[in-house]
Amino acid sequence: MNKLLLLGDEAIAQAAIDAGLSGIYAYPGTPSTEIPEYVHASKQAKELNIVASWCANEKTAMEAAIGMSYAGKRAMVTMKHVGLNVAADGFINASITGANGGLIVVAADDPSMHSSQNEQDSRFYGYFAMIPVFEPANQQEAYDMVHYAFDLSEKYGLPTLIRITTRLAHSRSGVIRKEQVRPQNSLKLPEDLRQFVLLPVIARRNYKKLLSLQDKLEFEAENSGYNQYIEGTNHSLGIITCGIAYNYLMENYPNGCPYPILKIGQHPIPKKMVKKLYDSCHEILVIEEGYPLIEDHLKGMLNLGKPVHGRLDGTLPRDGELNPTLVAKALGLPATMGLPIPNIVTPRPPVLCKGCPHNDTYLALNEALKNYSKGRVFSDIGCYTLGALPPLESINTCVDMGASITMAKGAADAGLTPAIAVIGDSTFTHSGITGLVDCVVHNSNVKIFILDNFTTAMTGGQPSSAYNRLVDICKGVGVPEEHIRVLKPLPKNHEENVKAIQEELAYNGVSVIIPQRECIVTLNKRMREKFKKQTV
């Protein structure tokens, strides 16, 4: 049998292609980026005419996927966990409209915050929307679940959520593909053309239908095979694992686990299976990657039943991702340990690349702000967030996509003028434009730097929706043309750039300053490819 060596992300992408996908929509975000990237690069996907689109943000991606589902075809939308916050409006309401063609939402969570602002657990969103949620334990399950999730979505006319975490997303293993590639659906509108019209009268009816499906979804979770009850010999403890936590458990019992295990991969929680484990064991240990969702359900508010151990009672850490060593400790097994890290080893935080345009922009900004009090630079999410660290220490905030502009406006309203916003080109089209509208409407005294490096750099150089459009967008929104300043951030232009910034700082109103130079990483990549072509 032919095995493919795939990242968890890639297994999901290949599965979607094989399961009759017609379109995938996404805004890049670690650790989800490799799902759409794989489809973009896939020859098979091209031959099948699968639509693969980078979108302005997760909300527009979500809505495009809902639209494709409306038209009867299978759609997937992928994002990192915080991207689901952006897409939440469409996501929650799609559970009320329901799906027509199969609709899968993939949210990739980042416990331990390797590349994120928080470690929120997307399974809660699944419960909020009352739709099936899948948590694959490994790459093969990720592949298989996509097929089943499309089936379930079409059987009940509901979107489904696949939730993965960083370790699965970015770990490679052998995956066996299904032999048959399913054909795509043909164009077929919903039988009831008002199904997607969420006027109150229709929404109330749809919502009742969603509520009535809950028992059926639980029945599916009991019987799909993705929730498994594995009998054990020692009933002093029963163990519930979710997703990849199962691997960390079994790593500690290479010859088989003595305790009964309930391995959960599909929600809603299969209550009958949980009850069987609970009734037959003296104590319960819940091992889940993410928040203590099942543990909290099982304990209840008053915790009056059998002892339930997990993240809430300190058996496992309350935060951060799990690993086999933490699980060994939770089980009271002797954990193996190497030597301690020698004291001389110093942290090596990520830094801006050598030759990065952001570096020159920050040096100019720092000098232009020399005579102003500190703490007035509101920034955003991207490589340029590294400008918070020494030696630059140029920025003071990073909250969510687009928050630089709107926070600067609020601070300016509070009297901190001029307030500075620093945002990347791709982040600006993601969620910055609406904030700029607010600033223009109220003529706020804000100086907005749009760092234009022609790409979405942090996630590996995906195309930026802002490319070649920034000046026109700002003009269109109503920023006075003379206060849209395009600079070239290079060391030789330093004095000139500082002067331009100072001129705008002296103006009482909205200024947009666009330091424009290609990301050094994408530039180098482009040059290498050009050189390769010339030498062939």
Add this chain to the structure above:
Amino acid sequence: MKKDIILAGVGGQGIISLAAIIGLAALNKGMYLKQSEVHGMSQRGGDVMSNLRISDNPIYSDLIPCGQADLIISLEPMESLRYLPYLNPHGWLIANKAPYVNIPNYPNLDDIYKEITRIEKHVLIPADELAKEIGNEKVVNMIVLGASAPHLGFGKEEMLDAIRQMFKNKGEDVVNQNIQAFEIGYNFKQN
């Protein structure tokens, strides 16, 4: 056979291609494999590591438990020490001698070498210098791979086959340069 390997370095040094070659050698023998990588913010010049697990039997965890790695292979000396809690007491530490200095408080190099040589089984190889001697600074990671090869559990030919497979699309010259570099590492003798 079962080997748990930690590959370490600084973002951009090329630990993923090292992992890919060892992975190819394992797949050629029909072994199971899991390999976790770092993508995202840390790739920008921060410390990066990859867990590579290969085994004749199915593998559960994508992460290597503390104290159980058979090898740490590091393209940078200080980074090799960051993962000592993962090394088993009889494990090998193979480190490139050349530091990658992109932080202002990089520690004293001799102190780092002292810590490395305290490990019972270690190889500290001046891979950057050896690469310069053959006029090809792009093959540093291949030299370090060569130095690791005797401890990976594969025959030398199996490793060479994997290298040929890895680079065959880039032409014979590239294959030969990488094999030459691998041989230099393979034949390196620690003083």
